[in-house]
Amino acid sequence: MKLREIGEFGLIARIKKSWPPSSPRVIQGMGDDAAVSSLCPGDDLVSTVDLLIEDVHFDLSFIDPFPLGRKSLAVNLSDLAAMGATPRWMLISLALPSRLSVEFVDQFFAGLRSVAEPHGVSLIGGDTSSSPDRLFISITLLGEGKRGALVYRHGAKPGDDLYVTGTLGDSLVGLHLAKGLKGRAPSPEEKFLLERHFDPTPRLEEGRALAEGKLARAMIDISDGLLSDLGHICEESRVGALIWAGRIPQSAPFRSLVPASPGEEWKWALKGGEDYELLFSAPPERADELGALGKSWPCGITRIGRVEPLNHGVVVRTEKGPVDPSYLKGYDHFA
């Protein structure tokens, strides 16, 4: 069915109907000039927005609407995870090219819901429009955090240990594999890496535990790549950092399928974006606690380096010595 057959208000009514009733703290959800919700006393409001554009952030020949919906929300949830906040409400802006069907939009929202529901996120508002060319998705996610127990990018101190959750580089190898599959059924290892790219898991419980236990002093989620996101922590905390390339955690499927020369696998883990793992600094005296906590989490945590004074800059060391600084550059949307 074409979008023009149901029209803008028909589409909005369809979205409203398909979404479960809002949580009790939503006073007014979709269907007014603005949404109204009540914050827990003593909590602060935490807000983030992420933009996903067809042919920039995703390619509809590689991703179906259901996983696209899942990923669109997951990347936002990951931002709240990196603050130690609890997600509550979302607003969505959606510009839809006329070539897309109502079924496409239904599947997209079904994907969104499949991530929103287990995390208790209500859709409270949005705006829809036609789009002349590309599909454009902007999701604003609102959450709450205990006042004084949120973790920022600033706060890392020289001498802190640097940790990451999970494994790095899987997502980039997954994207690389997707482009080469051409309809062939993936092996179990390939499937793992594809899922790591197309269906990332936001580390919400882990982020909240690190924040509420005051274990993490600075934290960020790895969306642009370890190196690039570490750079944000260093900049905001006014510190340098040392990373041991050999300690960057790699999954077994990553190690068996990464298209890198032997001994250079760490490059994919260092620069690969969209892993949505957490990177955080913690004082060394909390190492035992963190070790125990990491063992209790399926994703685990790994110590990969140390916070250094600002004038040390960011240094990556392999067994052969420090990596050439000119290699250490992030991804830029406009460059």
Add this chain to the structure above:
Amino acid sequence: MKLREIGEFGLIARIKKSWPPSSPRVIQGMGDDAAVSSLCPGDDLVSTVDLLIEDVHFDLSFIDPFPLGRKSLAVNLSDLAAMGATPRWMLISLALPSRLSVEFVDQFFAGLRSVAEPHGVSLIGGDTSSSPDRLFISITLLGEGKRGALVYRHGAKPGDDLYVTGTLGDSLVGLHLAKGLKGRAPSPEEKFLLERHFDPTPRLEEGRALAEGKLARAMIDISDGLLSDLGHICEESRVGALIWAGRIPQSAPFRSLVPASPGEEWKWALKGGEDYELLFSAPPERADELGALGKSWPCGITRIGRVEPLNHGVVVRTEKGPVDPSYLKGYDHFA
């Protein structure tokens, strides 16, 4: 200067630098995974999002980046005005085609700031990206409202009077004029109508006064046209309505320049979108208070009709009798 010369992080740094320091209630503004802000005790969070797409909502051959920035925020402010809420914080998603210059983006943000500052709105977050074709702007506006003193689309009761602020139809005539100007300098009347289209005034103080004085029982801002937005109040309040076409307030420049047959000017005022005036219902016993309040406002208020029982539907009356119901249809983005 091209966007690629300063890059994504350069652009973000430039935006951060150009924006005034955040208000005291912003704990963490731009530059982290998410923004953190604290709500006034006893207030509820009010959130809205608006999407503006090049060649759908605006045409860069008719609007410069500075007024585009102003209008992008004004339309959101108008939504909070219609709730009786106070705007506080904004997040912006911006997808920028590479043909646009850094100066364009600077001017756009200067326009945004020129509206944000007098209303006390801080920019607390956002996401930027390149765009393959069109400029996409999505602004999420967050505000606060006194618990129990916000006004919704539901709440209108049969017997209520219907009022609007300001005059209607100016914006549509302004848009019509813009397309015909072709570089010619506008007359003062034309200038008034062009400004009504390109630089609308959100009725924030008026909305707040109506809400806090518990004068309005249901309220909406007129973005899609009086008829279409009245339809939302009727739907959410489960009521009908009667509008006297001859009472719809028209400005003198509108009356002198509207390209309608004599006696049919009301059609432009009834269906014209983007006036961003407030439409509200109020119990008749508050008419004197409302009259006095309207006299104290430069925009004024006008009683244009009455709320009727649901089964009466929406009726528009001219001196000649009721308007043909088939004429009474709103604008649809996908139709």
